[in-house]
Amino acid sequence: MAEHVLDAKGLNCPLPILKAKKMLKSLPAGDVLKIESTDPGSVADFAAFARQTGNELLSSESAGDVYTFEIKKS
Amino acid sequence: MPDGAQSNSKSMSIIATKGTLDWAYPPFILGTAAAAMDMEVTMFFTFYGLNLLKKDLDLKISTLGNPGMKMPMMGMHMALPNIVSAIPGVDRGATTMMKNLIKKKGVASIEDLREAAVESDVRMIACQMTLDLFEIKKEDLIDGVELGGAVTALEVAGQSNINYFM
Numbered sequence: 001m002a003e004h005v006l007d008a009k010g011l012n013c014p015l016p017i018l019k020a021k022k023m024l025k026s027l028p029a030g031d032v033l034k035i036e037s038t039d040p041g042s043v044a045d046f047a048a049f050a051r052q053t054g055n056e057l058l059s060s061e062s063a064g065d066v067y068t069f070e071i072k073k074s
Numbered sequence: 075m076p077d078g079a080q081s082n083s084k085s086m087s088i089i090a091t092k093g094t095l096d097w098a099y100p101p102f103i104l105g106t107a108a109a110a111m112d113m114e115v116t117m118f119f120t121f122y123g124l125n126l127l128k129k130d131l132d133l134k135i136s137t138l139g140n141p142g143m144k145m146p147m148m149g150m151h152m153a154l155p156n157i158v159s160a161i162p163g164v165d166r167g168a169t170t171m172m173k174n175l176i177k178k179k180g181v182a183s184i185e186d187l188r189e190a191a192v193e194s195d196v197r198m199i200a201c202q203m204t205l206d207l208f209e210i211k212k213e214d215l216i217d218g219v220e221l222g223g224a225v226t227a228l229e230v231a232g233q234s235n236i237n238y239f240m
Contacts, residue, residue, distance in 0.1 A: 014107040021110035
């Protein structure tokens with residue numbers, strides 16, 4: 001399985017979500033998208049996005065100013 | 075679907091009534107975010123909101139009568155007194171400042187958000203009555219816009235889980 005990474009650093013709401021959605025659309029089910037963001041609001045937003053769309057949030061971590069999420073395409 | 079996942083068949087309608095750069099954000103941010111969440115989204119543009127559908131987007135802000143608008147300036151936050159706002163060129167300067175801030179903070183441009191809305195099949199309806207009232211031609215608006223009236227907006231609202239008036 002190829003690794004898919006979205007660099008959303010420096011982008012503000014709702015761009016990280018919009019770009020993630022666009023990338024997820026192009027992925028086959030089961031693939032994992034890793035998103036890197038610097039928007040603190042994206043922590044709550046990616047959790048809600050996963051609940052709403054059914055794409056599973058595998059991890060949500062922060063290191064310094066960067067937040068990293070892994071979402072599995074449903 | 076993981077535990078706790080909700081049904082993704084929700085729908086949302088927004089009535090956008092304002093045509094300034096700052097007020098263009100709430101409808102387009104919520105509209106595109108909802109579409110990203112697989113919601114069915116309809117945006118109804120009426121009165122000054124029609125500005126947001128024009129091919130040639132030329133959105134401005136006004137500091138006049140807007141005491142809530144405190145822009146970061148010279149290390150502090152400043153609101154302009156109305157008498158200053160009324161001076162020709164002040165709104166243009168404030169618009170430039172706002173656009174610079176938008177870029178600096180990684181906030182999407184309205185052009186980008188609108189394009190994202192079109193790409194994600196957000197249904198956009200322009201108010202026929204306002205087009206007539208302000209003598210705006212359908213050709214002045216972006217492609218894919220439908221025309222409709224109050225009843226069209228209300229029918230959509232009646233079928234939507236979430237309805238916003240902005």
